[in-house]
Amino acid sequence: IDESFKRIQEVDDQVKAFLTLNEEAAREAAKAIDEAVEGDSSLLLGMPIGIKDNIVTKGLRTTCSSQFLDNFIPLHNATALEKIYTAKGIMIGKLNMDEFAMGSSTENSSYQKTRNPWDLDRVPGGSSGGSAASVAAGEVLFSLGSDTGGSIRQPASFCGVVGMKPTYGRVSRFGLVAFASSLDQIGPLTRTVEDNAYLLEAISGHDGYDSTSADVDVPNYASHLTGDIKGLKVAVPKEYFAEGVNADVKAKIQDAIKQLESLGAVCEEVSLPHTKYAVPAYYIIASSEASANLARFDGVRYGVRAESNDLIEMYKKSRNEGFGDEVKRRIMLGTFALSSGYYDAYYKKAQQVRTLIKQDFEKVFEEYDVIVGPTTPTTAFKIGEKVDDPLTMYANDILTIPVNLAGVPAISLPCGLSDGLPVGLQIIGKPFDEGTIYRTAHAYE
Numbered sequence: 001i002d003e004s005f006k007r008i009q010e011v012d013d014q015v016k017a018f019l020t021l022n023e024e025a026a027r028e029a030a031k032a033i034d035e036a037v038e039g040d041s042s043l044l045l046g047m048p049i050g051i052k053d054n055i056v057t058k059g060l061r062t063t064c065s066s067q068f069l070d071n072f073i074p075l076h077n078a079t080a081l082e083k084i085y086t087a088k089g090i091m092i093g094k095l096n097m098d099e100f101a102m103g104s105s106t107e108n109s110s111y112q113k114t115r116n117p118w119d120l121d122r123v124p125g126g127s128s129g130g131s132a133a134s135v136a137a138g139e140v141l142f143s144l145g146s147d148t149g150g151s152i153r154q155p156a157s158f159c160g161v162v163g164m165k166p167t168y169g170r171v172s173r174f175g176l177v178a179f180a181s182s183l184d185q186i187g188p189l190t191r192t193v194e195d196n197a198y199l200l201e202a203i204s205g206h207d208g209y210d211s212t213s214a215d216v217d218v219p220n221y222a223s224h225l226t227g228d229i230k231g232l233k234v235a236v237p238k239e240y241f242a243e244g245v246n247a248d249v250k251a252k253i254q255d256a257i258k259q260l261e262s263l264g265a266v267c268e269e270v271s272l273p274h275t276k277y278a279v280p281a282y283y284i285i286a287s288s289e290a291s292a293n294l295a296r297f298d299g300v301r302y303g304v305r306a307e308s309n310d311l312i313e314m315y316k317k318s319r320n321e322g323f324g325d326e327v328k329r330r331i332m333l334g335t336f337a338l339s340s341g342y343y344d345a346y347y348k349k350a351q352q353v354r355t356l357i358k359q360d361f362e363k364v365f366e367e368y369d370v371i372v373g374p375t376t377p378t379t380a381f382k383i384g385e386k387v388d389d390p391l392t393m394y395a396n397d398i399l400t401i402p403v404n405l406a407g408v409p410a411i412s413l414p415c416g417l418s419d420g421l422p423v424g425l426q427i428i429g430k431p432f433d434e435g436t437i438y439r440t441a442h443a444y445e
């Protein structure tokens with residue numbers, strides 16, 4: 001814990017991963033553990049963990065990187081954090097993100113721009129940019145992020161760390177500020193696959209406070225790290241190597257596939273034919289759900305209230321001042337897609353496309369154990385490069401979004417460098433089969 005705060009002191013001025021530190025409480029927790037460490041085999045005993053700032057922390061400011069929640073101090077902990085405490089992990093502080101998790105570069109934070117520790121002129125990815133950068137910079141060993149369309153895997157890929165988006169329902173969403181409820185999942189970011197397996201085991205499981213959390217046993221994920229993938233059937237979707245995916249990224253992924261083959265895996269090309277419709281379908285569904293979820297920010301119940309004597313004016317002013325541009329863009333898009341007259345043409349159509357994408361995966365998983373490809377079409381881009389061009393920014397998520405629409409689990413882990421920047425290998429698994437993903441990733445690592 002001392003090392004963690006020391007490192008934050010040394011580098012966070014430049015990396016800017018943390019929004020709020022939990023120093024006093026963390027040091028106290030560490031002291032309590034020091035005094036009673038004998039014979040304690042708790043899964044995360046004394047481990048320093050950073051938390052994305054859309055996961056609520058009792059008594060500690062939780063902003064979602066939004067001015068709207070500038071003064072918001074939650075009254076309870078998210079279930080994932082309670083579970084970390086049960087496993088005796090120590091929460092170090094709250095990590096920067098794109099406002100309400102909308103973005104792919106952490107540039108949409110209303111507080112600060114987090115930088116990629118590999119090259120400070122580049123973005124760390126997003127929206128869990130702080131979560132990935134803090135682990136890559138050695139400030140914490142573990143962090144939690146959230147992934148609605150790629151927000152754990154894409155920053156993990158850009159920062160050269162391991163990031164897992166679990167199966168929808170694997171981890172309780174209670175206390176995760178909702179962006180798109182049918183897609184959101186909390187997941188772990190770490191330096192190694194083994195650490196990742198421990199943290200996921202600690203935070204998983206059914207929760208009475210989240211009706212979408214699944215009542216499925218939590219395996220001992222570490223027991224899957226056998227190193228043995230002989231005979232594993234690996235599908236390689238041709239759509240994940242299409243135009244637009246950088247040639248050197250493709251080459252690094254091909255090398256990784258060769259390595260899996262040399263370990264005894266059987267790799268074959270397959271097709272996920274509806275991949276190209278994933279981005280438009282996602283932006284309709286995610287924005288529609290966001291427009292409903294963010295209706296709760298009215299200046300009354302949470303956060304900052306604008307001055308006005310008129311109730312409706314107060315709502316409007318609070319929302320106008322509290323939300324940033326990207327959040328407003330999503331609310332308007334979602335409200336439009338859900339409005340009568342357009343609902344069938346956009347929202348319903350997007351849901352139908354979602355079913356087709358889910359069926360693409362189901363079909364491949366009838367024959368294969370995992371699907372492998374790149375996490376992102378490119379390595380980390382420059383700060384400012386895409387910020388004024390939302391469509392190019394959205395297109396960056398083409399390879400991560402289908403996984404959320406299908407609800408399946410996927411990991412990103414480092415697989416070499418391209419021009420000195422990390423490339424991420426994505427391994428996608430069957431629902432609730434994170435164990436096989438970890439086995440594959442660990443054998444490769």
Ligand code: GLN
Pocket residue numbers: 101102103104126127146147148149150151152179286397
């Ligand atoms: N970049 C995507 C978006 O902006 C995904 C974000 C996320 O997964 N939270 O919506």
